[in-house]
Amino acid sequence: MKILVTGGLGFIGSHTVVELQHQGFEVVVIDNLSNSSEDVLDGISAITGKEPIFENLDLRDKKKLNGFFEKYPDIRGVIHFAASKAVGESVEEPLLYYENNLGVLTYLLQELKQKGNGNFIFSSSCTVYGQADSMPITEAAPVKPAESPYGNTKQVGEEIIRDTCNVNPELKAIALRYFNPIGAHPSAKIGELPLGVPQNLVPYITQTAIGIREKLAVFGDDYPTPDGTCIRDYIHVVDVAKAHVIALQRLLEGNNATNYEVFNLGTGTGSSVLEVIKSFEKVSGKKLNYNIAPRREGDVIQAYADTKKANTVLGWKAESSLDEAMKSAWEWEQKVRS
Ligand code: UFG
Secondary structure: OEEEEEOOOOHHHHHHHHHHHHOOOEEEEEEOOOOOOOHHHHHHHHHHOOOOEEEEOOOOOHHHHHHHHHHOOOEEEEEEOOOOOOHHHHHHOHHHHHHHHHHHHHHHHHHHHHHOOEEEEEEEEHHHHOOOOOOOEOOOOOOOOOOOHHHHHHHHHHHHHHHHHHHOOOEEEEEEEEOEEEOOOOOOOOOOOOOOOOOOHHHHHHHHHHOOOOOEEEEOOOOOOOOOOOEEOEEEHHHHHHHHHHHHHHHHOOOOOOOEEEEEEOOOOOEEHHHHHHHHHHHHOOOOOEEEEOOOOOOOOEEOEOOHHHHHHHOOOOOOOHHHHHHHHHHHHHHHHO
């Protein structure tokens, strides 16, 4: 069965392609290589023994997208990762984000609507909750005003899908709200490859430890948390990837309760920045160079998932620990720089 994975050479996309292939799906990847490389195809085939079909295509090109669906009329499901994801850049270039993340989404949904049967998985984010009023965060927690155009594209993206599914019963969609995906495939053949200076904690840690960055700045230690640093729900990317396959199977088998559903993808455990550093030091045996710096604008104090809905309704549960995820991130970093 043929599945389209947009952004399939990116961080979460590539791990999902691997899990889809493990489950016997035939994968077609669309990627414009704006934040990825064709080498990822080699990593995927080194793990699974099979290279996915690859189409280098910019999804903003509506005509080409239409041509793609004509070339592959037997696509049975779409997992849509392709999007811009840097919060700071989205503030500088809002139109780029609205075009890439929302314009493209409408094009894809139009294609699926035209096909008359669509199974669609959307990459959403815990950013939709902002600073939630209580922890852990359930899917019923209110969506708070977005802090950035990037965050707004996730909120509005969900609304676009919900509204479209409302009036097109032949379309079925699941939005997955990721907490903080980290780590790499245990084979160290694929992983995260941030362009330039990493904005996220874990690649910053591993790049510091390997000597590319001098020192990690811990953004604030005066938050109202046990050790003063922010708390997040860090989840192994392979667990996130597996959830996509399970969500897709739910739609393909018609097990969905309604034709638009939302699930949190987290571990249910919150870890502070200092705990992440400790975990890294434990699994790598290296001391990390870091200092305490001022707070970063826009950071919420804490966010971790209530995973009950994903556990019981989706039948999925994160399996890896923080230590395992950090170990895989470190092995990947060493492999990439060797
Ligand atoms: N942090 C540091 N130093 C760094 C980088 C991060 O101390 O160099 C801290 C942050 O302040 C935060 C924690 O590490 O407390 C995690 O930061 P990340 O940037 O790794 O992750 P965020 O939770 O900020 O970001 C995630 C997603 C984004 C999303 C955002 C919205 O990665 O896509 O949540 O809240 F937009």
